[in-house]
Amino acid sequence: MARKEIRRSARSGRQPDQPQPSGVRKVVRGLFIWGLGFALLGVMIVVVAVGFAAQSLPTYSELKSSQAGQMIVVRARDGTEIVSLGPSYGKWLASDQIPAVMKDAILATEDRRYRSHIGIDPIGIARSFYVRFQEGRFKQGGSTITQQLARTVFLNNSRTWGRKLREIILAMALEWKFSKDQILELYLNKVYFGGGAYGIDSASRKFFGHPGTELSLPEAAIIAGLVKAPSHYSPTADAEAALGRGQVVLGLMREIAVISPAEFAAVDLKTIKFASEKGQNSVRYFTDWALPQLDLLLPENSEPIEVWTTLDIAMQRAATAAIQDQVPSGAQGALVSLDRDGAVLAMVGGTDYVTSNYNRAVNAVRQPGSAWKLFVYLAALEAGYTVNDKVVDEPVTIEGWSPRNSNGTFAGEIDVRSAFAYSKNTVAAQLGNEVGFSAVAGMARRFGITTPISTVPSMVLGSNVVRVIDMTRAFAAVSAKGQAIEPFGITKISTIDGRVLYERDRKSGQMLVPAYVAAGITDMLQSAVSIGTGRAAQIGRPVAGKTGTTTSNKDGWFLGFSSGITTGVWMGRDDDKPVPGLQGGTAPARAFAAYMRVAVAGRPVEKFDTEATPPAWQLEPDDEANLTGNPDDYYFVDEKGNLIEPGNNPAPAERAPPAPQVPDAGGLERVNPPPAANDEFLDRATGGGPP
Numbered sequence: 169m170a171r172k173e174i175r176r177s178a179r180s181g182r183q184p185d186q187p188q189p190s191g192v193r194k195v196v197r198g199l200f201i202w203g204l205g206f207a208l209l210g211v212m213i214v215v216v217a218v219g220f221a222a223q224s225l226p227t228y229s230e231l232k233s234s235q236a237g238q239m240i241v242v243r244a245r246d247g248t249e250i251v252s253l254g255p256s257y258g259k260w261l262a263s264d265q266i267p268a269v270m271k272d273a274i275l276a277t278e279d280r281r282y283r284s285h286i287g288i289d290p291i292g293i294a295r296s297f298y299v300r301f302q303e304g305r306f307k308q309g310g311s312t313i314t315q316q317l318a319r320t321v322f323l324n325n326s327r328t329w330g331r332k333l334r335e336i337i338l339a340m341a342l343e344w345k346f347s348k349d350q351i352l353e354l355y356l357n358k359v360y361f362g363g364g365a366y367g368i369d370s371a372s373r374k375f376f377g378h379p380g381t382e383l384s385l386p387e388a389a390i391i392a393g394l395v396k397a398p399s400h401y402s403p404t405a406d407a408e409a410a411l412g413r414g415q416v417v418l419g420l421m422r423e424i425a426v427i428s429p430a431e432f433a434a435v436d437l438k439t440i441k442f443a444s445e446k447g448q449n450s451v452r453y454f455t456d457w458a459l460p461q462l463d464l465l466l467p468e469n470s471e472p473i474e475v476w477t478t479l480d481i482a483m484q485r486a487a488t489a490a491i492q493d494q495v496p497s498g499a500q501g502a503l504v505s506l507d508r509d510g511a512v513l514a515m516v517g518g519t520d521y522v523t524s525n526y527n528r529a530v531n532a533v534r535q536p537g538s539a540w541k542l543f544v545y546l547a548a549l550e551a552g553y554t555v556n557d558k559v560v561d562e563p564v565t566i567e568g569w570s571p572r573n574s575n576g577t578f579a580g581e582i583d584v585r586s587a588f589a590y591s592k593n594t595v596a597a598q599l600g601n602e603v604g605f606s607a608v609a610g611m612a613r614r615f616g617i618t619t620p621i622s623t624v625p626s627m628v629l630g631s632n633v634v635r636v637i638d639m640t641r642a643f644a645a646v647s648a649k650g651q652a653i654e655p656f657g658i659t660k661i662s663t664i665d666g667r668v669l670y671e672r673d674r675k676s677g678q679m680l681v682p683a684y685v686a687a688g689i690t691d692m693l694q695s696a697v698s699i700g701t702g703r704a705a706q707i708g709r710p711v712a713g714k715t716g717t718t719t720s721n722k723d724g725w726f727l728g729f730s731s732g733i734t735t736g737v738w739m740g741r742d743d744d745k746p747v748p749g750l751q752g753g754t755a756p757a758r759a760f761a762a763y764m765r766v767a768v769a770g771r772p773v774e775k776f777d778t779e780a781t782p783p784a785w786q787l788e789p790d791d792e793a794n795l796t797g798n799p800d801d802y803y804f805v806d807e808k809g810n811l812i813e814p815g816n817n818p819a820p821a822e823r824a825p826p827a828p829q830v831p832d833a834g835g836l837e838r839v840n841p842p843p844a845a846n847d848e849f850l851d852r853a854t855g856g857g858p859p
Contacts, residue, residue, distance in 0.1 A: 225338075225345055231321065231354055232260060239472040240462075242455055244479045245511075245659070250451050253459070254472075258369030261380055263353040269385045270368055271352065272426040273392035277417050279313040280424055283348060287314045287339035314339040316395075317355045361391060362398030362405070375403045377443035386435050389421070390414035403442045405525055411437045444522075450488040453517035453527050454479050458657035465670050466661060473669065476660040478511035486766035487514035491737075494759035495519055499747045501739045501759065502528035504640040505767060508732040509674070510653045513767065526742075533619055533633035534740060537752065538591045538701075539716030539725045540630035542642060543612040545588055545692060548599045549685045551607070555585040555692055559599070561592045566625045571597045574717075588692040589700030591715065593629055600628035614680050615642035616652070630716060639727055640736030643713070645677075646693070647729040649777065650686035652677030691778035693728065702726060704757035707765050709773045715752030722746050726756040731768040735760055 225231075239254035275282050281289050289312050311319070318338035342351055361371035369380035371391050376383075383391070393413035394401050403410040414437050422432040458477055466473075483505060491501035505514040517527030526532075549555075561579040563570065571593040578594065579586075587595035600608050605623040612621055612632075617639075621632050637655055644653040654677060661670040693712035696702045701715040705726055713728020722744055727736040737756040741747055 225341055228346060228350060228354075232357075238470050240459065241472075241474045241664075242459070243474060243476050244481050245477065245513075246481070247476070248481055250477075250479065250481065251455055253364060253455070255366050256364045256370050256374065257366050258371075258373055258380060260357055260367075261353075261369055263349045265381055266353070266356055266368065267381065267383045267388060270356065270380070270383050270388040270391070272421060273385075273388040273417055274313070274352075274356065274395070276420040276424050276426055277392045278316070278395060280420075282313055282352070285312060285314075287341075287343035288312060288336055311335075312339065313355050314342050314351055316359065317351060318342060320358055320360070321354075359395060360398055361394045362402030373443075375442055376440075385427070385431070386414065386418075386437050386440055389417040389435075390437070390440065393417045407442060411440070414440075450516050450521055451479070451484060452521050452525065453529065454484070454512065454515040454657065456517075456525065456527055457515060457530050458512075461658060462661070465658065469669065472664050474662050474664060475658055476662070477657050478507070478513060478659060479515075479657070480513045480767075483514040483763075483767050484516075486763050487516045490759040490763040491516050491739075492519055494755045494762065495739050496747050496750055496755055499739055499741050499750065500524075500528055501737070501756075502532065502636045503735065503737050503759070503763065504529050504637045504655075505733060505735040505763070506640055506644045506653065506655055508644070508648060508734075510641075510644065510655050510677075511659075512655055512657045513733065514735075514763070528738070528742075529636045531635070532738075532742075533635055534723050534738060535632070535718045536630040536634050536639055536725055537716035537718040537723060538593075538596075538630060539639060539714050539727055539752065540612070540632070540634075541588065541591065541596050541628065542646070542689065542693075542714055542727075543608050543615065543617075544596050544600050544603075544628045545584070546615075546646075546681060546685060546689055547603045547607045547611045548584070549688045550611070550681055551603045553584055553599070555583065555688050557584050558582070559584055559587055559595050561587060561595055564594050564597055566597055566601050569597075569625045571626070571629060585692050585695050589695040589698075591696070591701050596628045597625065601625065612642070615645050616654075617642065630718065636736050636738045639725070640734055643727045643729060643736065644734035645680055646686055646689055647712075647732070647734050648677075648686075649683050650679050650681040652680050687778050690776050694776055694778065697728065701753045702728065702757055704753055705760045705764075707761050707768070709768065710776055711764070712776060713757075713760070715757060717751045717753075720746040721748065721750040724750040724754065724756045725752045726760045728760060728764075730764060731771040731774045733764065733767050733771070735764060735767070737763075 239252070241249055242251045242253065244250050279285075279289065279292075281291065292312065315335050318335050322334075322338055346354075357367040357369070360366055361368070361375075363371075363374055365371040365374045367380075368383070368391060371394070372378060372380040372383055372387070375391070376387055390403070390410055390413070393410070393416065396413070399405060401410050401413045418427070418432055418435055418437075421427045422429060454477070459475070462469075462475070487503045487505060491503055495501040500518050501516065502518065503514065503516040504512065507513055515527075515529050517529040517531075518524050545553075558581055560581050561573070563572075563578065573593050574591070579590075579592065582592070582595075584595075586592075605625060605627055608628060609621040609623050617632075617634055619632065619634055619638070621627070624631070641653055641655055644655075645651060656672065658670075659672050660668060662668045690712050693714055694710065696715070697705050697711045697713050702711075702713050705711055705713050705728055707730065709730055711728055711730045713726060716725030716727070717723070723738065723740040724747070725736070725738050727734075729735070737760045739747070739750060739756050739759070
C-alpha cells in the first residue's frame with residue numbers, strides 16, 4: 169500500500185510536506201538580508217564619495233607647494249615685536265633622496281602596514297578600540313600615515329566624528345590618486361616635528377645641524393619619535409625625553425626586522441649631539457604659557473595673525489636679571505608679576521630657557537611654607553578677629569601635632585599683627601584650629617588656589633603644594649581690596665592687515681571678602697615687610713608682602729605688592745633637595761626688591777588702605793557676634809526663659825556703641841545690616857500679634 173501511495177504522489181507531481189521555518193529564523197534571515205543590503209549601499213556611498221574626493225584633490229605639484237602651519241607675530245604691550253613664530257620648511261627631498269633608515273623608522277613607528285592598506289587600517293582601528301575597552305580611554309591611535317597626511321594638509325586637529333569621517337574619505341582618495349611612494353614623500357616633507365620644523369630636512373637642520381639627506385639611523389629614530397608628541401619629545405624641549413622616545417623607535421624597527429639585533433645593540437643614542445638653540449630667552453616662558461590659549465580664543469583660525477600681549481619688555485629684563493643674580497648656586501627660580509587687573513607684566517620660569525624650558529612659574533607645584541598663612545589670617549579676620557586682638561604665642565598640640573616657631577622661642581601674649589609679621593607658627597595653628605581647617609582651605613580655593621588641598625592641621629603652615637602663578641594671583645586679589653583677579657596674557661588678536669579677531673573684555677571680578685577684611689590683611693602684610701620677616705623686600709615706598717620657607721630650606725618664597733603691581737618669587741631645586749641658607753626673607757625677598765624697583769619706577773607712590781574697622785555689630789564680645797546681622801534685630805531667650813524682643817536687649821553698657829555712618833577711605837558708607845525679618849512676619853511666625 170505504501171508503495172502505491174508513493175507512486176500516486178509521484179504521478180500527481182506533488183512533494184511531501186516540508187517543515188515551515190520558525191519565526192526566529194525568519195527574523196534572523198530578514199535582518200541578515202537587510203543588513204547585507206545596507207552594507208552594500210554603504211560601500212557604494214563610500215566608493216562614490218572617495219571617487220568624487222579623488223577627482224577634486226589638487227595635483228601632486230600643488231600639494232608640494234602648499235604649506236601648513238600658521239605664522240604668529242607676538243607683540244609686547246607697547247607694540248614691540250618680541251618673537252615671530254611659525255613654520256620652518258627645509259629643502260624638499262624627493263623620495264629617492266630620503267634615507268632608507270628614515271623611511272623605515274617612520275613606517276615602523278606610525279604605520280607598519282602602510283604598504284598593504286587602502287588608506288585606513290582596520291587592524292589598527294580594531295586594536296585602538298580594544299585598548300579603549302580595556303583602559304577606559306583611547307590610548308593608541310588608529311590613524312595611518314595617509315590619514316595623518318590628509319589631516320595635515322586639509323583638516324584641523326579637532327576631535328569630532330565628522331572630522332574623522334572626512335579624514336577617512338580623504339585618505340582613501342589620496343590612495344586612489346597617488347602612489348605609496350608619492351604619499352610617503354609628501355608626508356615626510358610636510359609633517360610637523362616640533363620647534364617650528366616642518367619636514368625631515370627642516371627637522372634635521374634644526375636638531376642636528378645638517379641636511380635631511382645625511383640622517384643616520386639614531387637620528388632618524390629620534391625624528392620619527394617626534395611625530396607622536398612634538399612639543400613633549402622635541403630635543404629643544406626635553407633632550408632626555410627625545411632620546412628615550414628614540415630608543416622606543418629603534419625597538420619597533422627591530423621588532424619588524426628592518427634592523428637586525430646587532431644593529432640595534434650597536435646604536436648608542438647618548439652619543440648624539442644636538443645643535444644648539446639660537447635666539448632663545450626668558451620671553452619664551454611667557455609665550456609658551458600664553459600662546460596655547462589661542463586654541464580657545466580662536467579655535468578655527470589658521471591665517472597669519474598678530475598677538476598683542478601684556479608683557480612689558482623692560483620689566484621682563486628686570487625680572488630675568490633679578491632671578492639670575494639672586495638665585496643660590498644649583499637652585500632654580502621663578503617669578504610672576506601681575507598688574508592690578510591681572511595682566512601678566514613679566515614671567516620667568518627658570519634661570520635659563522635654553523638649558524631648561526620647563527616653566528616653573530606655572531607648572532611646578534611646591535610647598536609655600538608660611539606664605540600660606542595669608543589664607544589662615546584671612547579666614548580669622550572674616551571670622552571676627554582684628555589686627556589688634558590679643559593672641560598667645562605658646563606651645564600648642566592639635567590632634568597630636570605640635571608646631572614650633574622657627575627660632576624655637578615663644579613670645580607670650582602679642583597682637584595678631586605681630587604674630588603675622590614675625591610668622592609665629594603656634595599662633596597660626598591656633599587660629600586655623602579655631603576657625604576650622606576647612607574654612608582655611610575654602611579661603612585658599614576662593615582666592616584662586618587650583619591644586620588639591622588637604623585639611624590636616626599642618627596645612628596652616630603650608631604643607632599643601634601650590635603654583636607660583638596661583639599664589640601671586642591670591643596676593644593680587646588682596647591688593648585689589650578683596651576683588652577676584654584672573655591672570656591673562658593676551659589683550660588683542662588681529663590679522664596682519666589690522667582686522668581685529670579678538671579683544672579682551674575689561675570686566676571686574678567678584679568680591680571675595682569684605683573690604684575691611686582685605687584692609688586688615690594688608691595692614692598685616694605691610695607690617696611683615698616693615699618690621700617682620702620680609703624687611704629685605706623694602707624698596708623705599710609702601711610694600712605689603714609675606715615670606716615663605718619650607719622644611720630644611722627646600723623652598724623660599726616672597727610674595728607682595730606695591731603701587732598696583734603684585735609679584736611672586738619662588739626659589740629652590742628641581743630635585744627638592746635642601747638649599748643651604750635659602751629662606752623667603754633672603755634671596756627671594758632680595759629678588760623681589762630688585763625687580764620691583766624697576767617695575768614701579770614710573771608709577772606714583774600709593775599708600776595702602778589699612779582702615780580695618782569692621783561693622784559695629786561684628787565687634788560684639790558675646791557669642792552673637794558672628795551672626796550675619798545686628799544682634800539688636802534678633803529675638804533671643806534669656807537665662808530665665810523669657811523671650812526678649814528686638815530692641816529691648818538688656819545690659820546696654822556691655823555693648824559697643826553703634827559705629828557712626830561716615831564714609832570710609834573708599835567713599836562707601838558703612839551701614840548696619842537690615843533686620844532678618846520684619847515685625848509682622850515674626851508675629852505670624854510666633855503666633856503673636858493682634859487677634
